[in-house]
Amino acid sequence: MLNIKGIHHVAIITDRYEESKRFYTEILGFDIIAETYREARNSYKLDLAIAGKYQIELFSFPDFRERGSYPESKGLRHLAFEVSDVAAGIEWLRSQGVANVQDVRIDELTGKKFTFFDDPNGQPLELYEV
Template sequence: MLNIQKIHHVAILTDDYEKSKKFYTEILGFEIINEVYREERKSYKLDLAVNGQYQIELFSFPDYRERGSYPESKGLRHLAFQVDDVASSIVFLRDKGVKVEDMRIDAYTNKKFTFFEDPNGQPLELYEM
């Protein structure tokens, strides 16, 4: 048995680093842990804290493109974040100019949720517990 204890991080690629950095820090409110420019790769790596528990790594690459190789071709279906109030979160995001789907109700759990996208089209979900 591996004895996996928790998810350490989720890595996201971007082709517009500044736009994505602003989205994840100023709109979603994630805290910057560390930011590094890797000269040899001509890319940034931004480590972000999600509520002090989880970490997102945001990577920029000058030749960013959709990947057709395993495992990237399988893709991350979406990344979900737990919130206290989906309805007020939708209003907040829309006020920031983010296109957000209308609220839905999960047919199995009766919980509220919605979807929106980051600047690179990565599907993100808000789920109310």
């Protein structure tokens, strides 16, 4: 048995590093742990903390493939963040010019509110009310 204790981090690749850095820090409010430029890869790695217990690794790479989302591809579908008020989250995201912020939806299995929106690279993200 592996005895997995949790999720350590989620890695996201961007070709719009500065815009993505601003999005994840200024709009979503994540804290910067460390920012490293890796000259050999011509790539940045930005470590971000969410509420002091979760971590996102944001990578910039000069060579990449676009995400195959429509129709959906197999693999990681989206990343969901817990919030206490989805409607307030939608209002904030829209006021910041975030792309494709959907209206409030209701999870038919749990009855909880949620919404989807895109990061600057078209990565689908979700707010889920708890």
